[in-house]
Amino acid sequence: MSNYNPRTFTSLGLLRSIPSALLHQFFTPYRGYLESQRFEWPTDPEKLDHKALHETLLKPAGPTPDKRLADAMFIIHEMADDAGVSALVDAIRETDPNFTKNKDVEAAVFVIQRWLIDPVLVENTNARRYARENRSFRSFRTSLDLPDGTLDDAALAKFRDEIAERLAPFYPRESIKLYQFPEKDSKTIRFLVRHGGPLVREGIVKADAPGESDSALFRREVFDVIVYDPENDEVRIHSKKRDADLYTRACGVHFVENEEAFPDTDKYTLEPLIQKGEQSLACAHVAGLRKITLVELDVFLGGNLSESIVYRSDNLFQSQRLKEQAFLTGRTLQAATFEIFFAKAKHSRTVKIQTPNKANFKRDNDGKLVEQWLRTTGFIIEPAAPEEATPATDAPALAEVS
Structure with missing residues (x-):
């Protein structure tokens, strides 16, 4: 789960910039949680108390919000800047080319409005930003011919299960999400794997008793990236080295039914x-x-x-x-x-x-x-040609890239 540090919602100045009625609508599904924190839920949306909401979110009297609310606040905070709004506008225009954002609407307000309309779009747009960040990747090549095309819903779920099975000894299964982002100008697909990191214990001061110390046990949110590149018959992975080996095995099983399809061989030379x-x-x-x-x-x-x-x-x-x-x-x-x-x-x-x-x-x-x-110029080592190329057989269900 995301770290509970939603600065967009725990900064009183930022919170006051969001209309009361919009906050009322956003928090309605979590009304029970807020009331359990002694927040007085208003019957009139326009009378929502920004200051009381700020104090409730900043210093919860008991457990932090459930996973859905923590994730929602985390994603909205991540998207509530110029780059996030720009990415979200681009995503909306993929299905509505004539969409125009009102320039007078602030970033946090715009993101919350879109979340209420289509939370999946906002979540996927945020995930896509992580997937496309410039990162360092390890390359793993195969002698097999990799199938083209995006995974349909069933195949994507199966691939997610294959990854979760291998990561399960290290990370909780329920924290693992898999997102798919085909590249527009190639057959390459980027997969973003979101999972909880190792358990971390930190000392804290109790919210309801500031004079007392306590400890919190939690997992930080981790994003790994798998780049599936059938044009070059390789996968590129951004993750811990141990996890990269698990990802290559999951890719081998899922795409070509061969766990050893992507060996850890040399690609670059200086x-x-x-x-x-x-x-x-x-x-x-x-x-x-x-x-x-x-x-x-x-x-x-x-x-x-x-x-x-x-x-x-x-x-x-x-x-x-x-x-x-x-x-x-x-x-x-x-x-x-x-x-x-x-x-x-x-x-x-x-x-x-x-x-x-x-x-x-x-x-x-x-x-x-x-x-x-x-x-x-010779910085990439060309793999030795196999005696006989082995095509992939029984590939998973694929949909043509549009």
Whole structure:
């Protein structure tokens, strides 16, 4: 469940900006909870007491709200900013292209209004923001041909159950939700897995007895991302390393009925930096790329303490150390960060590659150019072609991507 820290609702200034009648409508399903906290429920929606509601939510006299209310307040708080409103407007326009938001309506008011109309849309839009954040992903490739298309409702539920079965020893089943977000310009699908994290115990001061201490036991909300990419026959995962192994096995079973379909093999190498030096950064052969600069390098030194050193510069190959051709010879490179300049963009983009299979860059249209450059310059290890390609059989129910 979400941490109970809904700042949109526990800030009196923000709360007062929300019309009483709208708050009355939002909290009506949870009236019993509020009354159990000694909040006087008004018969006239316009007479809802903002200050009393603020104090009730800020210092509940007893247990925190049930999961539905805590989640609702958490999601609304997450969405109640300019970026959240913009994402929600875009989501609404997918089915109503002519929708226009009233500019005079504040963010929190707009999000609550939409929650009352379609809470699933607001929840999914918030989840999509987490799914599309720029993150570091581990790549796991397969020699099998992966099926295309989005999962229908039954298949999505089955995939969720497969994931929950594997995560169950570590996280409560009931905390696991699975969201699906197909990419518009490719066959890639992003799956967001929301689950409770490890149990955390923290010291607190009692709300009803400020002079006494107590402790609270709870789970923080965790978001993991699985990127299913049938065009490159791989999945990319953002999660703890242990959980990534569980996710790859769940993907293997669900999509190709083979738990071992996505082995933890090497995808990236930084050998071109050692073998070719600055020439490895040439990018004229990739239309859309203008210039690439090496700005950070993580070098493993070894020894009893497994030492490493990180070099940083605006342009490492122009620094005195790397100008010496032999400086990288015999070194073990663990990670490299590149600054990439695009032909049609004013701003550069930072791309980090960490061997053996971890990368951090956004896979949008510019990201495809980065992937092309990494592949053509030897930073991506091409998998050995199998003797005979094995197609996926008995794939789960799929619906064509629109």
